[in-house]
């Protein structure tokens with residue numbers, strides 16, 4: 001996964017005398033994918049092009065379709081190409097193939113041209129986007145984006161975006177000026193861009209395919225580009241399978257992970273129960289919950305396999321635990337603060353979540369004995385970074401790195417596009433989870449899962465990445481069975497157990 005600067009570096013390697021050959025290669029790679037999926041068969045195809053090389057890709061795709069026998073293909077020229085750039089060759093190629101072109105200035109004509117079930121190829125803006133200004137060209141692009149999005153639902157259009165949906169920022173996944181093309185498929189050139197995963201990418205990108213990876217020395221050039229800036233890795237469930245805890249045949253509960261979970265003030269015991277259940281289903285051998293409310297009967301009735309302890313035994317429990325979670329439902333009063341301070345002096349592996357993050361922020365700076373895992377959601381990250389939630393959303397990678405560096409911790413910045421940053425400056429992103437997980441208690445599960453993995457011996461960054469994937473895939477599995485609406489945290493527990501055993505749900 002690369003950001004725009006890193007992508008430009010890769011492009012420069014493959015630029016020969018002109019970039020036109022590279023544009024043809026990129027466009028052909030996209031066209032092959034469209035053909036393979038038979039997306040354009042028996043449908044009208046309308047390609048919207050902009051002024052730069054992204055527009056050039058669109059002309060080349062349209063030309064390839066004409067050469068291949070598609071007859072119902074046309075181009076809408078939203079903004080004219082600048083003289084001297086490769087896109088001008090691409091336009092000449094398309095017109096030379098007998099291609100038809102309509103100027104977007106006559107918006108009514110364009111609206112009337114597009115028929116039900118048409119395929120729209122969005123090739124207006126790629127990684128060359130700048131902020132939407134008041135210029136005529138900016139206005140035209142914004143109008144075209146609005147038209148595509150309106151017609152998409154009215155006329156059941158299929159929308160394919162080239163490289164990145166127009167007006168979506170390829171570095172942060174946020175729509176520039178509030179609106180971007182809502183694609184069904186995005187064909188991103190070379191490799192996933194950060195903005196196809198982070199921010200609000202899911203609302204705009206649809207299914208993302210990386211295309212164009214057969215160039216000579218491709219893998220080594222991508223690795224070099226990745227190392228030239230912030231190193232970002234896109235990680236999937238299959239990648240973490242080898243890291244999952246192994247259980248020896250002679251295992252016993254005492255050496256299968258001993259974890260302590262601290263939180264659960266009066267009225268918030270449920271948060272700690274959820275973390276404890278997730279820790280249990282993730283496999284830790286001995287789970288002790290220490291609820292500040294003292295409401296321990298609740299744990300017993302939910303699952304008697306969870307042990308409980310009172311605050312008076314905190315010191316002793318901290319000494320004997322392998323991994324510690326502090327924060328879920330902990331509360332923010334003086335007693336909670338005192339308990340928090342004791343917990344973070346521990347030498348055990350540690351996760352700090354929820355109200356624990358509030359207490360951490362109040363401490364200012366803090367020296368840990370280990371590398372803790374911090375699991376803020378956007379609001380908690382804003383608190384830790386003294387900023388607001390919208391700033392965090394616009395640069396989730398940057399702020400996750402800032403938190404990781406400030407606390408010498410692994411930061412799991414939770415959102416629809418969770419970012420994991422390690423104190424050595426590496427970033428891990430995943431395409432997991434689902435909208436059904438936007439319900440109370442999901443974060444408590446995640447902190448319980450990560451704590452359980454730490455207790456079973458995984459390194460902090462590995463436990464964090466594996467935990468995010470187990471959690472997200474459990475949500476997806478549950479959505480597959482029952483849909484997104486009405487999903488609740490406890491529904492995920494059976495899936496968590498399967499996933500930690502390496503048993504993936506059927507796709």
Ligand SMILES: NC(=O)C1=CN([C@@H]2O[C@H](COP(=O)(O)OP(=O)(O)OC[C@H]3O[C@@H](n4cnc5c(N)ncnc54)[C@H](O)[C@@H]3O)[C@@H](O)[C@H]2O)[C@@H](O)CC1
Pocket residue numbers: 011012015019022023024026027050051052053054055057079082124125126127128129130131132133137138139141162163164189
């Ligand atoms: N350069 C290369 O080597 C390759 C580039 N490729 C394609 O080229 C794209 C990058 O090309 P460019 O750098 O020309 O950039 P773009 O084509 O993304 O856009 C740049 C053009 O759009 C204008 N523009 C920027 N923001 C605007 C706004 N808000 N409203 C209206 N106009 C705006 C700029 O003035 C410029 O003319 C990639 O995303 C990819 O699709 C691929 O063909 C692969 C090879």
